[in-house]
Amino acid sequence: MNVLVILVASVTHVLALENGLMRTPPMGWLAWERFRCNVDCKTDPKNCISEQLFMEMADRLAEDGWRDLGYRYVNIDDCWMARLRDRDGRLVPDPDRFPRGIPALADYVHSRGLKLGIYEDLGNYTCMGYPGTTLARVVDDARTFAEWGVDMLKLDGCFSTSEDRALGYPKMAEALNATGRPIAFSCSWPAYEGGLPPQVNYTLLGTICNLWRNYDDIQDSWQSVLSIVDWFSDNQDALQPAAGPGRWNDPDMLLVGNFGLSFEEARAQMALWAVLAAPLFMSTDLRTISRRDREILQNPLLIKISQDPLGVQGRRVRQERSQIEVFLRPLARSASALLFFSRRTDVPFRYRTSLAGLNFTSASLYEAQDVYTGEIISGLKAETTFTVVINPSGVVVWYLYPIQELDLPIGLFGQQPRARGFL
Numbered sequence: 001m002n003v004l005v006i007l008v009a010s011v012t013h014v015l016a017l018e019n020g021l022m023r024t025p026p027m028g029w030l031a032w033e034r035f036r037c038n039v040d041c042k043t044d045p046k047n048c049i050s051e052q053l054f055m056e057m058a059d060r061l062a063e064d065g066w067r068d069l070g071y072r073y074v075n076i077d078d079c080w081m082a083r084l085r086d087r088d089g090r091l092v093p094d095p096d097r098f099p100r101g102i103p104a105l106a107d108y109v110h111s112r113g114l115k116l117g118i119y120e121d122l123g124n125y126t127c128m129g130y131p132g133t134t135l136a137r138v139v140d141d142a143r144t145f146a147e148w149g150v151d152m153l154k155l156d157g158c159f160s161t162s163e164d165r166a167l168g169y170p171k172m173a174e175a176l177n178a179t180g181r182p183i184a185f186s187c188s189w190p191a192y193e194g195g196l197p198p199q200v201n202y203t204l205l206g207t208i209c210n211l212w213r214n215y216d217d218i219q220d221s222w223q224s225v226l227s228i229v230d231w232f233s234d235n236q237d238a239l240q241p242a243a244g245p246g247r248w249n250d251p252d253m254l255l256v257g258n259f260g261l262s263f264e265e266a267r268a269q270m271a272l273w274a275v276l277a278a279p280l281f282m283s284t285d286l287r288t289i290s291r292r293d294r295e296i297l298q299n300p301l302l303i304k305i306s307q308d309p310l311g312v313q314g315r316r317v318r319q320e321r322s323q324i325e326v327f328l329r330p331l332a333r334s335a336s337a338l339l340f341f342s343r344r345t346d347v348p349f350r351y352r353t354s355l356a357g358l359n360f361t362s363a364s365l366y367e368a369q370d371v372y373t374g375e376i377i378s379g380l381k382a383e384t385t386f387t388v389v390i391n392p393s394g395v396v397v398w399y400l401y402p403i404q405e406l407d408l409p410i411g412l413f414g415q416q417p418r419a420r421g422f423l
C-alpha cells in the first residue's frame with residue numbers, strides 16, 4: 001500500500017487529459033457484451049469479431065437513425081489483434097479478420113459520420129490473451145492508435161498489478177495527449193481496485209480519463225443489472241460527485257435488444273442508465289433488433305435526459321419498504337428526471353407520493369411528461385399528491401419542469417390545463 005501511495009503521488013503532476021471530449025455521456029455501440037471473443041469467422045461469419053461486423057454496425061448506426069440521435073461511437077473490444085506484435089513491436093490486427101487494417105476501418109467509420117473506438121489492456125496480455133500494453137509500450141501504442149485515426153481507447157487492466165496501473169493509466173493519458181489527436185480515454189482502472197476510495201482516487205481519474213468502469217462486467221441478465229444498480233446506489237456518495245462533463249462513471253453496456261431482459265426490464269435499464277448519466281453503449285445486433293427494443297434505445301426524452309448539459313449524475317433518493325425506489329437527476333433549466341422503479345415481483349404497484357415528499361420545496365407549478373407514454377401531467381404543485389402505477393421490475397420516468405412561479409395572480413392558475421394522469 002505504501003508503494004502504491006508513493007506511485008500515485010509521483011504521477012499527480014503529469015499533464016491532465018483535458019481533451020475537451022465527452023462533455024455529455026458518450027453514446028455508441030461496443031462489441032463485447034453481445035459478440036464477446038468470437039473469432040470463428042469460418043463457421044460464424046456474421047457474428048465473429050471482424051472488420052465486416054464493425055462496418056455493418058456502422059451502416060446501421062448511420063442509416064437507422066442512431067447516429068442522428070447521438071449514437072456516434074463504433075467500438076472494437078478485445079480479440080481484434082493478431083497473437084503477436086510485428087517485428088518492430090507494433091500492434092497488428094488479425095490479418096484474416098481485419099484484412100484492410102484499422103486505418104481503412106477508421107476511414108469507413110468516419111465516412112459514415114461516426115467515430116472509431118479501439119481496445120487495449122494495460123498489462124502483459126489483454127483479458128483474452130492478446131498482446132497487452134506494458135508500461136514500456138504505452139507511448140508507442142498511443143502513437144499507433146493516433147496514426148490509425150482512432151477516436152477512443154478503452155484500456156482494460158488484466159495481467160497487471162496495482163502498481164503498474166497507478167503508473168500506466170496516467171502515463172497513457174499523457175501519451176494520448178502527446179499524440180495531438182483528440183482520443184477519448186476509457187479506463188478500467190477503478191474496477192480493478194474495488195471501485196471505491198481510498199483505493200480509487202476519483203479526483204485523479206477525472207483529470208486523466210473521460211469515463212471509467214467502476215464495477216463488474218455486465219452479463220445478459222436482469223440479476224446482473226440489479227447487482228450493478230445496487231452497487232452504484234449503495235455507493236453513490238463516493239461515486240456521484242465524481243461524474244461531470246468530460247468524466248463519467250460507467251456501469252457498462254446496455255443489454256437492450258439481447259436475450260436476458262423482459263420488456264419492462266429493458267425499459268428500466270435504459271432509463272436508469274440515462275438518469276445515472278451513464279455512457280450509453282449498446283451491445284446488440286443492430287441488423288436484427290426489434291422495433292420495440294429500438295424504440296426503447298431511441299426514446300428521445302430519455303436521450304435528452306442522458307445528454308443534459310449540466311452533466312449531473314442522478315441519485316437514488318428513496319428506498320421504500322414497498323420495494324419502490326425513486327431516483328432523481330437534476331437537469332438544466334430547473335428541470336428534473338424523476339424515476340420510479342419497482343423491485344417488486346407481483347403486480348403493478350400504485351405508489352403514492354408528492355413532489356414535497358421527494359424534497360421539492362419550490363413554489364413553482366410543475367408539469368411532467370412521462371417519457372415512455374408521452375402523457376403530459378399538468379398542474380403539479382409541491383404538495384399535490386399523485387399516484388404512479390409501476391409494473392414489476394419496471395419504471396415510470398417523468399421529465400419534470402417548472403412552468404411558472406406561484407406568485408402570479410391567482411386567476412392564472414385556473415387557465416392551466418386540468419391535471420391528467422395522476423389520481
Ligand SMILES: *[C@@H]1O[C@H](CO)[C@@H](O)[C@H](O)[C@H]1NC(C)=O
Nearest residue numbers: 016017018019177180181182
Ligand atoms: C492536451 O492537454 C492540454 C492541456 O493539458 C490541452 O490543452 C490539449 O487540448 C490536449 N490535447 C489533446 C490532443 O488532447
Ligand SMILES: *[C@@H]1O[C@H](CO)[C@@H](O)[C@H](O)[C@H]1NC(C)=O
Nearest residue numbers: 123124125158159160161164
Ligand atoms: C508480466 O510479465 C513480466 C515479465 O515476464 C513478469 O515479471 C510480471 O510478473 C508479469 N506481470 C503480471 C501481472 O503478470
Ligand SMILES: *[C@@H]1O[C@H](CO)[C@@H](O)[C@H](O)[C@H]1NC(C)=O
Nearest residue numbers: 008012198201202203204207
Ligand atoms: C487524489 O488526486 C488528486 C489529484 O491528483 C490529489 O490532489 C489528491 O491529493 C489525491 N487524493 C488522495 C487521497 O490521494
Ligand SMILES: *[C@@H]1O[C@H](CO)[C@@H](O)[C@H](O)[C@H]1NC(C)=O
Nearest residue numbers: 315316317318357358359360
Ligand atoms: C429530504 O429532506 C429531509 C428533511 O429535511 C432530509 O432528512 C432528507 O435527507 C432529504 N432527502 C433527500 C433525498 O434529499
